[in-house]
Amino acid sequence: MDIQITGLRRTFGKVTALDGLDLAVPGGMYGLLGTNGAGKTTLMRVLAGVLPPTAGTVRVGGHDLTTRTGRLAVQRRLGYLPQDLGLYPDLSAQEFLDYVGLLKGLDDTAARRRQIGELLDMVGLTDAVGRKLRGFSGGMRRRVGIAQALLGDPALVVVDEPTAGLDPEERIRFRTLLASIAAGRTVLLSTHIVEDVAQTCRDTAVMARGRVVFNGPVADIVQRAEGITWELVGQGPPPAGGVVVSAVSRSDGTHYRLVSPTRPDPRAVPVQPSLEEGYVALMHAGTSA
Amino acid sequence: MKHLPLWRHELRRAGWTACSPAAALAATLALTAAAAAFGTARPQLERILLTGLEALIPLSAGMAAVAVVSRDPSRELQLTLPTPYTTTLGRRLAVLGGLSAALSIAFSAALALGGWWNGPGLPYAPLVWAAPLLWLTGLALLVAALGRSVVLATTTVAAVWLGEQLFATSFATTPGLRPFFLFMTTRIGVPTDWDANRAALTTSGALLAALALILLRRPERLLTEEET
Numbered sequence: 001m002d003i004q005i006t007g008l009r010r011t012f013g014k015v016t017a018l019d020g021l022d023l024a025v026p027g028g029m030y031g032l033l034g035t036n037g038a039g040k041t042t043l044m045r046v047l048a049g050v051l052p053p054t055a056g057t058v059r060v061g062g063h064d065l066t067t068r069t070g071r072l073a074v075q076r077r078l079g080y081l082p083q084d085l086g087l088y089p090d091l092s093a094q095e096f097l098d099y100v101g102l103l104k105g106l107d108d109t110a111a112r113r114r115q116i117g118e119l120l121d122m123v124g125l126t127d128a129v130g131r132k133l134r135g136f137s138g139g140m141r142r143r144v145g146i147a148q149a150l151l152g153d154p155a156l157v158v159v160d161e162p163t164a165g166l167d168p169e170e171r172i173r174f175r176t177l178l179a180s181i182a183a184g185r186t187v188l189l190s191t192h193i194v195e196d197v198a199q200t201c202r203d204t205a206v207m208a209r210g211r212v213v214f215n216g217p218v219a220d221i222v223q224r225a226e227g228i229t230w231e232l233v234g235q236g237p238p239p240a241g242g243v244v245v246s247a248v249s250r251s252d253g254t255h256y257r258l259v260s261p262t263r264p265d266p267r268a269v270p271v272q273p274s275l276e277e278g279y280v281a282l283m284h285a286g287t288s289a
Numbered sequence: 290m291k292h293l294p295l296w297r298h299e300l301r302r303a304g305w306t307a308c309s310p311a312a313a314l315a316a317t318l319a320l321t322a323a324a325a326a327f328g329t330a331r332p333q334l335e336r337i338l339l340t341g342l343e344a345l346i347p348l349s350a351g352m353a354a355v356a357v358v359s360r361d362p363s364r365e366l367q368l369t370l371p372t373p374y375t376t377t378l379g380r381r382l383a384v385l386g387g388l389s390a391a392l393s394i395a396f397s398a399a400l401a402l403g404g405w406w407n408g409p410g411l412p413y414a415p416l417v418w419a420a421p422l423l424w425l426t427g428l429a430l431l432v433a434a435l436g437r438s439v440v441l442a443t444t445t446v447a448a449v450w451l452g453e454q455l456f457a458t459s460f461a462t463t464p465g466l467r468p469f470f471l472f473m474t475t476r477i478g479v480p481t482d483w484d485a486n487r488a489a490l491t492t493s494g495a496l497l498a499a500l501a502l503i504l505l506r507r508p509e510r511l512l513t514e515e516e517t
């Protein structure tokens with residue numbers, strides 16, 4: 001299902017969370033990068049039909065999300081993993097998924113059971129199926145979360161910061177799992193971790209202060225920092241001017257890498273930027289604009 | 290029945306919350322036993338038993354209703370599912386109400402069979418507990434929906450309950466308050482306006498509950514961070 005958003009605004013009292021956002025997502029796995037407070041969660045809640053927009057139009061698979069029927073049509077084909085998915089501690093993974101499946105309208109008991117079995121297998125929880133959820137680790141909970149999102153074979157899967165708080169191994173495992181489900185459906189992955197998007201998505205949007213500041217191939221983000229990324233070896237405090245992206249202490253001094261529109265120091269040499277530096281450049285350009 | 294499995298899940302999921310009316314009943318029995326041990330006369334014992342039905346079970350149902358609407362770790366997810374969340378809340382409240390009702394009916398019947406019943410004629414017995422239960426639950430739901438705070442809602446319910454117990458005489462003698470006197474059966478008996486009192490409590494209780502459910506239809510009310 002494709003997503004078409006134009007002029008989307010959402011305010012909470014005086015706070016403007018989404019400020020005239022435009023975005024088109026064709027399908028496949030799509031990243032949504034942004035720092036904390038950029039408005040990612042608010043956007044995902046609008047897409048999931050939880051929050052009505054203050055203004056603007058949102059179409060998912062051709063359905064207008066501002067109407068009741070449109071919202072319901074989208075919700076029938078949606079899988080959603082909220083940023084903080086709470087689970088009922090007294091239920092087992094199997095019971096929780098059965099409950100969500102019923103609320104999704106999967107009324108055929110045998111078919112539902114079969115699907116739950118397959119999903120638990122896919123996320124690697126078969127051994128823990130009868131255990132109560134209270135004993136699950138963060139990574140296991142997230143896997144229950146993605147399993148429930150996939151119940152009913154949704155055409156659109158929206159996952160909000162699913163890798164936050166996971167250890168590196170779990171993180172890699174989880175994002176690989178996400179990429180593996182993207183065939184034939186739209187998966188929207190929100191995160192503040194550049195690497196998550198770089199490893200799984202071809203295209204991404206970058207959000208800042210309620211707007212989309214970049215939309216396109218992940219690789220193009222690097223270009224934003226070309227010619228403005230510098231390396232400098234110094235002894236004292238970090239050079240003023242520009243954003244220091246890394247500082248590594250070696251025997252000859254501290255190696256700084258920084259993003260700055262002008263040469264920050266006569267000794268600074270231009271270097272090939274990384275994705276993270278491209279992201280920093282993007283964020284920085286947004287601030288000064 | 291298509292939705293039978295969902296009802297089963299709600300019953301299972303409710304856990305301890307669903308047991309609170311049973312806890313109220315147990316407390317009533319313990320209180321009565323203690324009073325009997327101290328040589329309390331039979332009419333007083335009968336009144337304590339009736340208090341369990343008219344005051345304690347409704348109080349516990351009100352408190353449990355606050356938990357149902359205020360605490361749900363999976364709320365955001367459920368707001369995205371095709372089943373409306375208010376339908377789910379309604380189902381959970383119905384489970385709570387059903388358990389309270391079943392318990393109250395069984396308790397009334399046991400009292401009547403044992404010759405301990407000291408209330409209105411048995412056809413009217415359900416109104417002894419149903420009217421205050423609906424009213425306290427309606428109040429609990431409304432405050433919980435308005436304030437989104439468990440502490441605020443439970444405190445309000447407890448304060449109203451205690452206020453009506455402590456100032457029972459004022460409620461009994463003030464014409465404006467008398468229709469909303471929750472404990473008329475246990476504190477006064479069954480006067481001629483008992484029916485009117487029960488009717489007033491039932492309708493206003495239903496109104497409070499309806500208002501609360503209308504408020505709960507607005508998802509923004511449910512999504513902001515919960516206070517404890």
Ligand SMILES: Nc1ncnc2c1ncn2[C@@H]1O[C@H](COP(=O)(O)OP(=O)(O)O)[C@@H](O)[C@H]1O
Nearest residue numbers: 012015017034035036037038039040041042513
């Ligand atoms: N329910 C809400 N009530 C008030 N303000 C909110 C609410 N949800 C989000 N906000 C505000 O909107 C902005 C964007 O938040 P959010 O969408 O959560 O960003 P992100 O997910 O990118 O961190 C923040 O300033 C946040 O405080």
Ligand SMILES: [Mg+2]
Nearest residue numbers: 040041083161
């Ligand atoms: Mg967020």
